[in-house]
Amino acid sequence: MGKSLWRAWRLPLLLALLVLGGGTAAFAMMLPGDKAAPPAQETPAVVTPSITEPVTPSPSPSPSVSSAVNPSPSPSPSPSPSPSPSPSPSPSPSPSSSPSPSPTASPSPSPDMEASASATPVKCPVPTEPVDCSQVKCAALTFDDGPGPHLAALLEVLEQKNTKATFFFQGPWVAKYPELVKATAEQGHAVGTHAWSHTRMTDQKPKDACGNAARGQRSIVDAGLEAPAMLRPPYGSLNDGAIAACPTFQFVLWNVDTEDWLTKDEAKIVGHVKKDTKPGSIILMHETVEANLTAVPKSIDWLCSKGYTLVTVPELFGGDVPRGQRIFKGPAPG
Numbered sequence: 001m002g003k004s005l006w007r008a009w010r011l012p013l014l015l016a017l018l019v020l021g022g023g024t025a026a027f028a029m030m031l032p033g034d035k036a037a038p039p040a041q042e043t044p045a046v047v048t049p050s051i052t053e054p055v056t057p058s059p060s061p062s063p064s065v066s067s068a069v070n071p072s073p074s075p076s077p078s079p080s081p082s083p084s085p086s087p088s089p090s091p092s093p094s095p096s097s098s099p100s101p102s103p104t105a106s107p108s109p110s111p112d113m114e115a116s117a118s119a120t121p122v123k124c125p126v127p128t129e130p131v132d133c134s135q136v137k138c139a140a141l142t143f144d145d146g147p148g149p150h151l152a153a154l155l156e157v158l159e160q161k162n163t164k165a166t167f168f169f170q171g172p173w174v175a176k177y178p179e180l181v182k183a184t185a186e187q188g189h190a191v192g193t194h195a196w197s198h199t200r201m202t203d204q205k206p207k208d209a210c211g212n213a214a215r216g217q218r219s220i221v222d223a224g225l226e227a228p229a230m231l232r233p234p235y236g237s238l239n240d241g242a243i244a245a246c247p248t249f250q251f252v253l254w255n256v257d258t259e260d261w262l263t264k265d266e267a268k269i270v271g272h273v274k275k276d277t278k279p280g281s282i283i284l285m286h287e288t289v290e291a292n293l294t295a296v297p298k299s300i301d302w303l304c305s306k307g308y309t310l311v312t313v314p315e316l317f318g319g320d321v322p323r324g325q326r327i328f329k330g331p332a333p334g
């Protein structure tokens, strides 16, 4: 009698001990299939290359320091090879670590629940039909200067939040990491070009400025996507001559500057979003800023709580972004 009772209870007891002591690990060991699957999808080749170099030769970080707002007189046109500001080549958080912060907490969940426990609390509603931003409060998150070291992690964040954004990729990095570019598009985000070299259009002859933009555009085609008409001019620098010289481009600027490149501070980035976003806003961020990995989800949570629907830039215009004119270059805050 006693023996069979022990038999009957042995397994549950063992399980309970495992849960108390080893938590997830114990479950994971018992169910090998469950655990491996979810991260494996997002992590493939996408992660590895991104961590290594894109920062280094990047024209982006340092030039973008004077970016958006600052009209910095120094033309610093030598963007590509030299400035290796790379403040963050090292810490770049393994994307797979971020999404599952605390699944161990739950005491007796089914393993299936644990596998999906990485989900974050707030999720934006996903519109089932095309959004009409003339009727709905919309805002568009945009990211410049990639594909860079934090892109894979950022894509995971956006996926967890059911949010689509718009990325303006820069030519040399597109050429180097075409798979990242493809992965971004495959996840449903909109892709535009940030030109080839990170040179102000206003510092070039209009013809050259267009050539630089077109070269950036071609790099995206070479990565396997359709030629994007959307162009985010480096530094947002643009004049009528450049517009007239390449009128088929959609010159997508912004009207909320998070100044993420300047502060690299989560609270300040989110603060700009809260203070400056209005219906129809295009929000400028840089995927090269690591603080965005936490600032972006917090911004999304806040925007959703205020009733915003987050859309891509094309969606903001009902699929028809105007060409040959400045799109939403608001006064720079501060």
Ligand SMILES: [Zn+2]
Pocket: 060, 064, 067, 144, 145, 194, 198, 234, 235
């Ligand atoms: Zn830039």
